[in-house]
Amino acid sequence: MPKLASSGLVQGAGFLVACVLLWEAIVRLAGVREFLFPAPSTIVMEILNYPGFFARNALYTLLVTLVGFAIALSLGVALAIGIVYSRLLENTLYSLLVALNSIPKVALAPLFVIWLGTEMAPKIAIAVTIAIFAIVVDTVLGLRSVDPETLNMARAARANEWQILRKIRFPSALPSLFAGMKVAISFALVGALVGEFVAGSQGLGHAILLAQGMFDTPRVFASIVILGLMGTILFYLVDALERYMLPWHASHRGVRTAM
Amino acid sequence: MPLSASEMQPILEVRNVAKIYGSAPSGVEALRSIDLAVRPREFLSIVGPSGCGKSTLLKCIAGLETITSGTIKVRGEEISGPPTQMGIVFQRDLLLDWRTVIENVLIISEFRGTRTSELEAKAAELLVRFGLGDFQRRYPWELSGGMRQRAAICRAILDNPELLLMDEPFGALDAMTRDDLNLELARLWQETRKTVVFITHGIQEAVFLSDRVAMMARNPGRIVDIFEIDLPRPRTLEMRDSAEFSAIVHRIRDRFADIGAIRTE
Numbered sequence: 001m002p003k004l005a006s007s008g009l010v011q012g013a014g015f016l017v018a019c020v021l022l023w024e025a026i027v028r029l030a031g032v033r034e035f036l037f038p039a040p041s042t043i044v045m046e047i048l049n050y051p052g053f054f055a056r057n058a059l060y061t062l063l064v065t066l067v068g069f070a071i072a073l074s075l076g077v078a079l080a081i082g083i084v085y086s087r088l089l090e091n092t093l094y095s096l097l098v099a100l101n102s103i104p105k106v107a108l109a110p111l112f113v114i115w116l117g118t119e120m121a122p123k124i125a126i127a128v129t130i131a132i133f134a135i136v137v138d139t140v141l142g143l144r145s146v147d148p149e150t151l152n153m154a155r156a157a158r159a160n161e162w163q164i165l166r167k168i169r170f171p172s173a174l175p176s177l178f179a180g181m182k183v184a185i186s187f188a189l190v191g192a193l194v195g196e197f198v199a200g201s202q203g204l205g206h207a208i209l210l211a212q213g214m215f216d217t218p219r220v221f222a223s224i225v226i227l228g229l230m231g232t233i234l235f236y237l238v239d240a241l242e243r244y245m246l247p248w249h250a251s252h253r254g255v256r257t258a259m
Numbered sequence: 260m261p262l263s264a265s266e267m268q269p270i271l272e273v274r275n276v277a278k279i280y281g282s283a284p285s286g287v288e289a290l291r292s293i294d295l296a297v298r299p300r301e302f303l304s305i306v307g308p309s310g311c312g313k314s315t316l317l318k319c320i321a322g323l324e325t326i327t328s329g330t331i332k333v334r335g336e337e338i339s340g341p342p343t344q345m346g347i348v349f350q351r352d353l354l355l356d357w358r359t360v361i362e363n364v365l366i367i368s369e370f371r372g373t374r375t376s377e378l379e380a381k382a383a384e385l386l387v388r389f390g391l392g393d394f395q396r397r398y399p400w401e402l403s404g405g406m407r408q409r410a411a412i413c414r415a416i417l418d419n420p421e422l423l424l425m426d427e428p429f430g431a432l433d434a435m436t437r438d439d440l441n442l443e444l445a446r447l448w449q450e451t452r453k454t455v456v457f458i459t460h461g462i463q464e465a466v467f468l469s470d471r472v473a474m475m476a477r478n479p480g481r482i483v484d485i486f487e488i489d490l491p492r493p494r495t496l497e498m499r500d501s502a503e504f505s506a507i508v509h510r511i512r513d514r515f516a517d518i519g520a521i522r523t524e
Binding site for chain 1 (some may be wrong): 280318321322323340341344345347348350351353355356357366367369370395398400
């Protein structure tokens with residue numbers, strides 16, 4: 001299995017490199033102008049020439065994303081537990097959440113600016129709003145899909161609901177929760193960016209808006225590349241955390257078996 | 260040696276128990292007037308065709324299902340919910356994927372608040388005794404079906420329950436593993452003399468393991484007969500080829516044929 005995975009990685013990386021080289025070649029050979037479509041080398045130079053600028057803005061966006069994700073995660077799990085244990089919460093909160101989710105949340109961004117100003121708070125709020133749904137839905141699903149016989153095993157030992165939640169429901173919901181987290185971390189980044197588009201003076205979203213106003217296309221591309229890298233790294237961090245925390249889960253099992 | 264009063268008193272008493280799913284007249288009668296008294300240290304099997312309510316009866320005894328009427332007493336006290344002095348083994352091992360084997364064995368003690376380092380040592384010993392010594396720190400998916408069910412038995416008996424309920428515990432295993440575990444269980448019973456109520460649809464298995472075999476029929480689920488198995492102890496696999504063994508198995512099979520539960524040709 002590890003051999004297969006690494007050969008997959010090589011193929012993926014090779015394909016990416018080939019695409020970038022093709023892009024560079026087309027731009028150079030066809031003489032495409034920089035403000036329309038800059039070559040990869042131009043984009044790399046842009047980042048190398050202004051490392052401080054990109055680092056500052058990337059860190060801001062990263063901070064908004066991580067804080068938004070953390071809030072979505074803790075609030076989402078708490079809500080999910082409430083929904084699973086309370087018929088009332090399920091009928092009220094869960095229905096409300098589903099209804100709210102059908103609103104394009106980007107449309108709420110200006111509202112958050114009105115309510116929370118132009119600093120970091122509204123951006124975090126948008127990130128939370130976009131990310132939380134995946135966490136709640138997947139955690140509710142996970143907490144509910146416990147095998148009834150397993151619950152009987154616990155009840156036969158007179159386990160109370162709190163013990164069942166801690167020792168059975170929650171651990172068995174973790175794979176589901178991680179699936180939700182993988183979606184949510186990307187959504188939190190989208191939320192952060194939307195927040196920066198709408199108002200404020202920091203972050204990669206803001207950098208993109210400014211550069212667009214000046215037709216500084218290499219800077220727009222450079223920001224997009226950094227966002228892409230950030231999203232990928234965040235996704236794989238959650239994935240790595242999952243592998244570390246759920247070594248027992250079917251999706252991570254290696255070749256080690258008893259017989 | 261005369262039996263003392265506490266040995267005479269049944270550890271488990273099921274009296275006139277009925278279980279009806281739904282309400283009359285459309286309700287399904289799962290169990291009708293079940294009477295059963297299990298003596299201390301007795302190994303009692305309940306045999307019956309699928310759908311006869313034997314698993315339902317066990318769940319009622321375990322306090323996991325409510326009964327419609329009648330009483331169930333453990334040690335003379337009517338049960339309300341699962342009895343404390345009970346261990347249970349289910350059809351499936353129900354090991355938790357995220358816990359190592361030894362942690363799985365210890366989970367019952369965590370629910371009961373009895374987990375101590377002595378108990379952990381005892382769990383390790385128990386696993387060694389059941390041939391799982393090298394697998395204590397492994398995860399359930401690394402074990403074979405038979406090993407998993409052994410771990411489930413360890414989980415059920417770690418807290419040393421007086422009463423062990425087993426709901427077709429070897430039904431999902433292949434024939435060889437099943438023989439192996441039957442022998443293991445017979446040995447365990449010989450050593451610990453726990454009271455066991457064992458559900459199965461295998462007549463041979465029931466005769467091999469039991470002091471008495473209660474026979475159930477369906478529609479509605481009821482006990483039609485109870486057979487005393489007076490084969491010598493300890494039981495060995497060779498005993499299953501003996502004439503006495505076959506005679507008992509035949510008697511029970513004939514009885515099932517009489518009531519139309521099985522066909523003989």
